[in-house]
Amino acid sequence: MTDSPRARDLLRAWIDIGSQSVGGGTSTLFMIRRVLVDQRRWITPREFTEAYALSQLSPGIHFVAMAGLLGRRLGGTRGVVIAVAGMMVPASLITAIMTAFFAAVAEHPIALAALAGIAPIAAGMTLGQAVILGRPVIHRGPRGILDLAVAIAAALVVLTAGGSTIAVVLASGLVGALFLRGARPTSQETEMS
């Protein structure tokens, strides 16, 4: 943990993380830990856990925030750019190429049949993600009623197309600031150490 690793080594580590974590989620978290903590020993387990907890407060993709925090720790502003670009650019390139390939065959009857089966999987994965996201922030017992009400109201706005999704997010943030204070905001995994 004494001096900063060289830029080239940093870039290689982050490209490994981005391109070998297929499927996202825990697989990305696992790769960050394995590469930076276990293999390179650039980051201590404690720093890893702190960066993870802070990243859960960020908007958007939490792993980008985590890459930014760990990148800054390893190499300042240059470290941030290397970490985020290394994790995201090669993976995005592969994603876009796969999309281009699939878009070219998407109208073929075989692709359409496959998509008819992939659609309910995508729907189920989205529902599952909703549960994963909601479960740690919904209290057990009477306190959970308001939590559930916010989530259900948001779901109803989408289902009835009865309002702006942005308005729902902003209103829920306000409700949270006024009525949901005093509890830890982050997901259950934050507790690990």
Added chain:
Amino acid sequence: MDQIALFLEFLRASALSVGGLASLPLLRSTLVPAYATDAQIVQSLAIGRLSPGPNGLYLVSLGYLVAGWPGAISALLAACLAPLVVLPATTLGRRWLLSGWFAGTVRGVALASAGLLAGTGIIIMIVSGTAPWQLILAAAATILTIRGTLHPAVLVGIGAAAGLVFAR
């Protein structure tokens, strides 16, 4: 939609959601049906799960489907920029980040994200087919995603195989 408007749309969806997939409801509400179809949303979600990198990379796939390579680049830039507000926030406002009202705000936004995602999942289900075999697949995918025991790419593969058997 021009490039800048598309970039701002991706940036807004990323900045106002908590977690990789949570930007989906906001993007869907502005892009479908004018600029993208629900079939394209499904494609981007599936490719996002088959390709490497974080979950939220479905954004890059969707960007490509809406506007080709420039769209993919817009989506990537937006996805990288929004979460990095955590950097100035942790140096300038660490105390602020630990305040009760900020915790409450993140909590409220996370609850909204969960509800919006649940609604969007149900809509994707409704618009893309509710044959009995599709409902069974969706239920299984929901449970397996929550349990996290099966790799998402395997789930997508099972879906494609089921489609080839039942939808032809």
